[in-house]
Amino acid sequence: MQHTEQVIQAVNLTKRFGEFTAVDHINFTVHQGEVFGFLGANGAGKTTAMKMLIGISTPTEGSATVAGFDIATQSESVKQRIGYMSQKFSLYEDIPVMENIRFFGGIYGLRSKELKTKAAALLETLEMGSHAKTLVRDLPLGWKQKLAFSLAIIHEPKIVFLDEPTGGVDPITRRKFWELIYAAAARGITVFVTTHYMDEAEYCNRISIMVDGRIAAMDTPANLKTQFQSTSIDAIFTQLARGAQRSGD
């Protein structure tokens, strides 16, 4: 992998809630076009860290730049250059596919002419041309996910954040979804993804595993396996997470 531009750079990034340190001085960089897997047990601090990176939560200490902008002082500029998709919220269920495309294109500042061509191309790639007027609610889950992902990158962001994007979908749709992720990464879009499927960790160029608010391990899946003398990421994850102190949180 050619390490070109650094798209995310976190330096001693910390978030405290009162006495509790949710994210504890984490340091990492993510390069352009990389697929970066952000793993951790429930409560390890993943979500808090992600919220800071997408500019909706301010760090207590330390700093980070995303797409070249400071997440604390230039969060508006950060937000313009990122895409975000979570399992919980991504599309408006009760309006048609085409309206969703127009809406999200509008949010990301696409002009109407540009939006028209983009929307047509998008429906074409997703093979959803005949479903432009279908309500999102009536689409199969797998389609919704593909649509949500495509909309998260409709404005060609520098980086896209995916929060457990494949929860609950069938195994084939899950894999097709990862093929979309790869296609986006090949176009130069950096992908920052969290997941509870350990086989998906293997698809990432690099992964980090958070334990108790700190990054306990970070490298390519192959290097991690050598380092921990283990055959699977699952085993490494289990070994690290079992050592966690914060079992109750």
Place this chain on the structure above:
Amino acid sequence: MSAVIVEHITKTFNKGKIKALDNVSFSVQEGELFGLIGPDGAGKTSLFRILTTLWLADSGKAEVKGLDVVQDYKAIRKRIGYMPGKFSLYQDLTVEENLSFFATLFNTTIRENYDLVKDIYVQLEPFKDRKAGKLSGGMKQKLALCCALIHKPDVLFLDEPTTGVDPVSRKEFWEMLRRLQSRITIIVSTPYMDEATLCDRIALMQDGRIMQLDTPEGIVRSFNDTLLSIRGNDMFGLIGAIRALPEISGCYAFGESLHVRFPADAWTETGLRSALEQFSGLVIEPITPGIEDCFMALIEPHAAH
């Protein structure tokens, strides 16, 4: 004796437009740990709600412990434990308050049935004065399980208890289920295929239908195709190249390698190797399929590309 019997259950929504369950039949034996495996929308929750007497089926019949889910709903409610898919505890009550509430709901006390939940509850005990809303995902699941068990039910229904829970907590949860299993019949649903092997028998579900029902070993044994694991330096390119080959039934990433499925004898290892000679670092190995491979073969039987 069967703990649960389901016969030709159908449930539709939107005046028949959406089929949540399509003529589903199966039975669960006394003391069995039975898994309903399938993605969201497969019909798992609908099935649970019908068996827990919360919904009425459009047609078909179902019995729990020999009691009819429609007529004998009151009697069934006394004998089952249920943990719904969405988190269902009082966030503003403490761990102990939640448990004692659910005990009271079934007219019992924590003390009376402590031995059944003891294994799980000792892990929660250090946090017994903490509000349920402040627990981690894994701890919440354990508490919810305790609450569903506190009245010593005959049959326990667990709807996606491990969804959204990290792999370590998931493992711990399944270890607890295995320990309970000798004393109680358990029906559990999950979208995680790797959990299927931990059940005595499983039903693979998709689009409201049961595609296959057997022991995990039986399901693996019935996999008739040949399955190879293929690795190379350019994985993304490899996927495209393999799918372009004739008679390939499926080619998908599985962790660090690809699982390639084709009808038995359609390809030999050497034949594939020469067809893919432009790729470097090629490693090809025959492998035994997992439940996930079987599931994928079932939902995509003829897809050539």
Place this chain on the structure above:
Amino acid sequence: MRQYGVFIRKEFKHIFRDKRSLIILFALPIAQILIFGFALTNEIKNTHIAVIDMAHDAASQSLTDRLEASRYFELTGDIHSVADADAALLADKIKMAIVIPADFNNSLMHGHASQVQLITDATDPNTATTLQLYASAIIRDFQSDINDQFKLPYSLHTEVRMMYNPQLKGAYLFVPGVMGMILLLISAMMTSIAIVREKEINTMEIILASPLRPIVLILSKAVPYIVISMVNVTTILLIGVFILGLPVAGNIFLLIGVCLLFILTAIALGLMISNIIDSQQTAMFISLMGLMLPTLILSGFMFPIENMPVPMQVLSNIVPTKWFFIIVKDVMIKGLGFASIWREVLILAGMTAFFLFVSYRKFKIRLA
């Protein structure tokens, strides 16, 4: 029985651990009663008016003095022409101008007739009418005093007695009204929210799949709000009597008894709402729009029902607060006994029974 105890305690925990509920349940009623009691009265007190005295004689001075002495009015001194008064009315500096014509004394004494002009700002018709009435009364007083001096052979005197509320205090009207509104809102809204919340956080799914009898759930939800509403009744009555100076003319136990009945009506209404609705937001919205507005408009405490168009008068009969308002006024202010309110009590009891019946029939033993 043990189940009831545990469940009721659980409800109290939900209430006492939620700051928002606490504020709605305890602070809001006190704030409302004080706001209505003090700020939003329709009493006229120290209203700014102008007297344009074109006569400047003994009689005009005497009338002006009388107006000035009244606690209703405060005279604004620097307005001396009708044009000035116009401007002052427009600028909202005064609410009324009284014009005393030139040669006032002379025409009164010798012509036996004179005219005083009252100019009011009628954008607020209620205030304008009230001001006019008060001013006319003072002018009439003034006239009858003059007449006394001259001993007219025949004269008709009107004697006015304001029964039950001699000082025309707004609080007499507002306290019963606000009490009805608060009790209805708290009991109906909070009960419906408490039950709908169980649906929303999905605990209803477990409760339904358990052998619990629905009546236990419903009663344990209702009891805390009955208790809290009775606390509010007490607070409101104490504030009414000791701070706003209201009498409790009738039997205090009868008063408390009818309050309890009304609380039960409201809770039954809340139960009915919660059986039909599935989200807390909708429950809140329905309670606010469906209960508060009709209560404000149709219960008779803001606007007299007799002045409404007939369809509205008919509609007002289904507003429980209307009946409660009548009962409280009768018992608390007029000091009447049960014999004169039994009709209203019967209506409320009937409504309660109806709401309970519908709730019972609508209670779903399964998920929707």
